[in-house]
Amino acid sequence: MSTTPETPQLYAAREPVFPRRVSGRFRNLKWWLVAVMLGIYYITPWIRWDRGPNMPDQAVLVDLANRRFFFFFVEIWPHEFYFVAGLLIMAGLGLFLFTSALGRVWCGYACPQTVWTDLFIQTERWIEGDRNARVRNWQAPWGFRKGRIYLTKWTVWLLIALATGGAWVFYFTDAPTLLRDLIAFQAHPVAYTTIGILTATTFLFGGFFREQVCIYACPWPRIQAAMMDEDTLTIAYRDWRGEPRGKLKKGRLDPEQGDCIDCMACVNVCPMGIDIRDGQQLACITCGLCIDACDEVMDRIGKPRGLIGYLALSDELHEKQGKPPISVWRHVFRPRTVLYSVLWGGVGIGLIVLLLMRTDLDMSVAQVRNPLYVTLSDGSVRNAYEVRIRNMHHEPREFTLALEAPVPMALDLEGIDGFTVTIAPDEMLNQRLYLVAPADSPAATTQRTDVTLRATEPESGQVVAVETLFNGREN
Amino acid sequence: MVDETDNTPKGAAGEPSPENKVKPPERQYPEPRKVLQRKAAPPEPAKTGHVWDGIEEYDNPMPRWWLWTFYICIIWxxxxxxxxxxxPLVSQATPGILGHSTRGDVAREIESFEARNEVxxxxxxxxxxxxxRDDVELERFAVRAGGAVFAAQCSQCHGSGGGGVQAGGFPSLVDDDWLWGGTLEDIHLTIAHGIRNETDPMARxxxxxxxGRDxxxxxxxxxQVVEYVLAMSGQDHDAALAEAGAEVFEWNCAACHMEDGSGNMDLxxxxxxxxxxxxxxxxxTIRHTVVYSRFGVMPAFAGRLREAEIRAVAVYVHQLGGGQ
Known part of the structure; x- marks a missing residue:
C-alpha cells in the first residue's frame, strides 16, 4: 500500500465536467430525441388497449406471472419466444448498420445513459446556472448557500430518478392498479425493490458517474471499433483548416494563422470533457455539441462553418488535397450498409410474415412408448398417444378429433365418449387417446404404420393435423 | 507552453487564465496532429525487484476502487x-445468529407443499x-399424485409405464384383461390389501x-387339457386330444375358469x-402351469401408504387404458 513520493498516481481522480450551454442544429435534434424517447418511455405503460373480458387492457404489458407478452394487437406466448429472438437479432443488425454508417450515433443520441445525463445536466443548469456558475459553486467552500443549491439539485435528480425507476415497473403489471398500490404501500415488495434499485442507478449514473460509465464501464465503445471503417461518419476537427491555431486579435487577421481561434468553445460544451481537436478518441460519443459550438463561433468571426463536423476517415486525405467535401450520403450508402439494411429488413419481414401466419391453435402428439404397444384380450393391438391442444383464444373452443389411416384402425379417447373435446380459454388440453388395430389387420401385424391425427373446430372449420406412427406387433 | 495549459481539456482549469489573456500569444504553434503527443510520458514507476526470465514487475499501487471492494468483501x-x-466444527457448523439452514428451508418448503396437498x-x-374420476380437477390431482406413488411403489414389478412383464408373471395394467377386476373399486381393493399375502387377512x-405335481x-x-386350452384361445392344437380334454376341463378347471374359459374375477x-x-x-408354459400351478403375490399397501395415496394410485392405474 505504501507509495513512494516519486511514484506517479496511476489512477487519476475524476475531474468534474461542467458542459456549457450551446444551441444549434444538433442540440435541437437532441432535445427532440430526448423528448420523444422519454415520452415513449413514460407514456407507453398508460396506453390502454381493449382485449375483451378477463384480459389485461394495457397496450404494452410483460405479464411474467401468466407468461404472456402483450404488444397492442399482438399476444406472445412462451412457445413463441422466437419473436423475441428475432427482435434481438434485428436490434443487433440495427446496431451494426448504424455503427458502420454513422459511428457512435447510438451513444451520442439514443443511449439511456446519454439521454438521462443530458436531462440531469439541464436540471443542474436550471438550478445553478451555466458553466461558470457551476464551476464557482463547485469550488466554493461548503456553506449554507452551497448546501441549499446542491440539496435542491440532488432532490430534483432523485425525483427524476424515482420517476424513471417507477415507470419501469408499470410495464410488468397493470399500471393504474400498481400506482394505487404503490401509493398505499400495498404493492409487492419486488416492485419497491425494483424501483429502489433503478432509482439509485439512475441517480448515480446520471448525476455523478456520467461520462465515466461510457469510458470505463461500457463495453460498447470497444466493440464498435470493429464495425467502423474509413467511410464511417465520426466527428472530427479539420486540423488542415484550423491549424496553426491562435487567438483572434481585434482587427488583425494573421495570414499565417488557421481558422481555429482556440476559444475552447468545443471543449467547454463537451459532456465527455474531451478536446475533439486531439483527434478521434475512445471517449467521444459523437453527440455533435462541439459542432454546434464551433459553428456558432465561425459565424461570429466570419469564417465558414464546419471546422468541426461529421467526417469520415477517407475525407481527411481527400480534403487535404484541396478537393471539395464528399457528400454525407456517399458515405452512408455503400455496399456494407446496404447489406446490413437488407439483412435487417429481411429479418423484419420474416417476423411480420410469421406474425401474420401464426395460428391461434397448436397441437402436438407424443406417442406413449412405454409400453410400445398393448395386446388386448381379443388379440388386437393398441397404441396410446398424449395429445396436447393449445387454445390461444379467450373463449372456450370445441374440437373434434379424427383419425386418418391407410388401414383399418379405430380411435378412442380416454375418459370421453365420442370424439369431441372442449378446451378452456387460454388453456392447454392434455388428452390421452388410443388407436386400436384389429388382431390380424395389417397395422397390427406389421412393424409400423404412418397415421395422421386431425383436430377440427366445427364452428370455424379450422383444422390442425399432426402425423405420427402406429407400432404393430412386429416391434 | 501556453498551448499546454490552454488545451487541458477538463474542468475549470480548461478556461484560459487571466494571465494568458493579457500576454501576447507566442508564435510557436504545434504542427498539426502533433497535439496528440503533447502529454509528457509519466516517469518510470518503481519495481519490486522480482525478475522472471528477464521480465520485471512494477510495484504499482492497487486501484483504489479495487482495494475498497476488497475491504468491503472482508467486512461482509x-x-x-x-x-x-x-x-465447520466436529459434528456441525457454527449456527449463526439468524439460525438459518438449508435443510430447514427444504423442510419448510416440503411442509408448505404438503399443506397444500392436504386439501x-x-x-x-x-x-x-x-x-x-367424475370431478375433473380431483382426477387431475389424483393422476399426478398417483403417478408419483406408482413410480416409487409399483413400477418395480408393473413397469414404469404399467405394461407389466409380458409372460413374466407381472400383469400389465394397461390392457383390458383383469384378474381381480378393473373397476376403480376393484383396483382400490387390490392395492389396499394385496394378493395372496400372509400379512393382510383381507388380501385377495x-x-x-x-x-401334476400333486x-x-x-x-x-x-x-389333453393343455390341447383343449390351446384350442380355446384359438391356437394350433391336436384336435383329438383337445376333444378328450374338454371333459377333463369341465371336471377339474371349469369351477374357477368357467366352462367357456372366460375366467372368474371374484376368484x-x-x-x-x-x-x-x-x-x-x-x-x-401352459403345461407347466397345469402341473405346478401358479401363485402370484402382491403386498398390501394399506399399512404402507395413506388411504388418499392408495386412492390416487387407483385413479392413476384406472386411466392408464384398462379401466372398466
Missing part, C-alpha cells in the same frame, strides 16, 4: 460469519371411490391346485379364451 465476510452458519388428499378420502386369495391328473389327462381366475397370458400361452 465477517458479518456473514456472524449471521450465517460458517465455521386435495382430504377430498380424495371424502369422495366415493367409484366417483373419483385363491389357489390353483398343482394338478397327482390329481394323469400325464395323459394333462396333455382371480384368469380368462383362458383370450390372447392375454400372464405367464405365457404356448404349449410348454
Amino acid at each position: 465476510a465477517v458479518i456473514y460469519m456472524i449471521l450465517y452458519p460458517a465455521w 386435495w388428499f382430504q377430498r380424495l378420502v371424502e369422495t366415493e371411490v367409484a366417483a373419483l 386369495w385363491s389357489e390353483m391346485p398343482a394338478f 397327482g390329481i391328473l394323469e400325464d395323459e389327462e394333462i396333455d 382371480g381366475a384368469p380368462a383362458l379364451n383370450n390372447q392375454v397370458w400372464l405367464y405365457g400361452g404356448d404349449r410348454e
Whole structure:
C-alpha cells in the first residue's frame, strides 16, 4: 500500500465536467430525441388497449406471472419466444448498420445513459446556472448557500430518478392498479425493490458517474471499433483548416494563422470533457455539441462553418488535397450498409410474415412408448398417444378429433365418449387417446404404420393435423 | 507552453487564465496532429525487484476502487460469519445468529407443499371411490399424485409405464384383461390389501391346485387339457386330444375358469379364451402351469401408504387404458 513520493498516481481522480450551454442544429435534434424517447418511455405503460373480458387492457404489458407478452394487437406466448429472438437479432443488425454508417450515433443520441445525463445536466443548469456558475459553486467552500443549491439539485435528480425507476415497473403489471398500490404501500415488495434499485442507478449514473460509465464501464465503445471503417461518419476537427491555431486579435487577421481561434468553445460544451481537436478518441460519443459550438463561433468571426463536423476517415486525405467535401450520403450508402439494411429488413419481414401466419391453435402428439404397444384380450393391438391442444383464444373452443389411416384402425379417447373435446380459454388440453388395430389387420401385424391425427373446430372449420406412427406387433 | 495549459481539456482549469489573456500569444504553434503527443510520458514507476526470465514487475499501487471492494468483501465476510452458519466444527457448523439452514428451508418448503396437498388428499378420502374420476380437477390431482406413488411403489414389478412383464408373471395394467377386476373399486381393493399375502387377512386369495405335481391328473389327462386350452384361445392344437380334454376341463378347471374359459374375477381366475397370458400361452408354459400351478403375490399397501395415496394410485392405474 505504501507509495513512494516519486511514484506517479496511476489512477487519476475524476475531474468534474461542467458542459456549457450551446444551441444549434444538433442540440435541437437532441432535445427532440430526448423528448420523444422519454415520452415513449413514460407514456407507453398508460396506453390502454381493449382485449375483451378477463384480459389485461394495457397496450404494452410483460405479464411474467401468466407468461404472456402483450404488444397492442399482438399476444406472445412462451412457445413463441422466437419473436423475441428475432427482435434481438434485428436490434443487433440495427446496431451494426448504424455503427458502420454513422459511428457512435447510438451513444451520442439514443443511449439511456446519454439521454438521462443530458436531462440531469439541464436540471443542474436550471438550478445553478451555466458553466461558470457551476464551476464557482463547485469550488466554493461548503456553506449554507452551497448546501441549499446542491440539496435542491440532488432532490430534483432523485425525483427524476424515482420517476424513471417507477415507470419501469408499470410495464410488468397493470399500471393504474400498481400506482394505487404503490401509493398505499400495498404493492409487492419486488416492485419497491425494483424501483429502489433503478432509482439509485439512475441517480448515480446520471448525476455523478456520467461520462465515466461510457469510458470505463461500457463495453460498447470497444466493440464498435470493429464495425467502423474509413467511410464511417465520426466527428472530427479539420486540423488542415484550423491549424496553426491562435487567438483572434481585434482587427488583425494573421495570414499565417488557421481558422481555429482556440476559444475552447468545443471543449467547454463537451459532456465527455474531451478536446475533439486531439483527434478521434475512445471517449467521444459523437453527440455533435462541439459542432454546434464551433459553428456558432465561425459565424461570429466570419469564417465558414464546419471546422468541426461529421467526417469520415477517407475525407481527411481527400480534403487535404484541396478537393471539395464528399457528400454525407456517399458515405452512408455503400455496399456494407446496404447489406446490413437488407439483412435487417429481411429479418423484419420474416417476423411480420410469421406474425401474420401464426395460428391461434397448436397441437402436438407424443406417442406413449412405454409400453410400445398393448395386446388386448381379443388379440388386437393398441397404441396410446398424449395429445396436447393449445387454445390461444379467450373463449372456450370445441374440437373434434379424427383419425386418418391407410388401414383399418379405430380411435378412442380416454375418459370421453365420442370424439369431441372442449378446451378452456387460454388453456392447454392434455388428452390421452388410443388407436386400436384389429388382431390380424395389417397395422397390427406389421412393424409400423404412418397415421395422421386431425383436430377440427366445427364452428370455424379450422383444422390442425399432426402425423405420427402406429407400432404393430412386429416391434 | 501556453498551448499546454490552454488545451487541458477538463474542468475549470480548461478556461484560459487571466494571465494568458493579457500576454501576447507566442508564435510557436504545434504542427498539426502533433497535439496528440503533447502529454509528457509519466516517469518510470518503481519495481519490486522480482525478475522472471528477464521480465520485471512494477510495484504499482492497487486501484483504489479495487482495494475498497476488497475491504468491503472482508467486512461482509465477517458479518456473514456472524449471521450465517460458517465455521465447520466436529459434528456441525457454527449456527449463526439468524439460525438459518438449508435443510430447514427444504423442510419448510416440503411442509408448505404438503399443506397444500392436504386439501386435495382430504377430498380424495371424502369422495366415493367409484366417483373419483367424475370431478375433473380431483382426477387431475389424483393422476399426478398417483403417478408419483406408482413410480416409487409399483413400477418395480408393473413397469414404469404399467405394461407389466409380458409372460413374466407381472400383469400389465394397461390392457383390458383383469384378474381381480378393473373397476376403480376393484383396483382400490387390490392395492389396499394385496394378493395372496400372509400379512393382510383381507388380501385377495385363491389357489390353483398343482394338478401334476400333486397327482390329481394323469400325464395323459394333462396333455389333453393343455390341447383343449390351446384350442380355446384359438391356437394350433391336436384336435383329438383337445376333444378328450374338454371333459377333463369341465371336471377339474371349469369351477374357477368357467366352462367357456372366460375366467372368474371374484376368484382371480384368469380368462383362458383370450390372447392375454400372464405367464405365457404356448404349449410348454401352459403345461407347466397345469402341473405346478401358479401363485402370484402382491403386498398390501394399506399399512404402507395413506388411504388418499392408495386412492390416487387407483385413479392413476384406472386411466392408464384398462379401466372398466
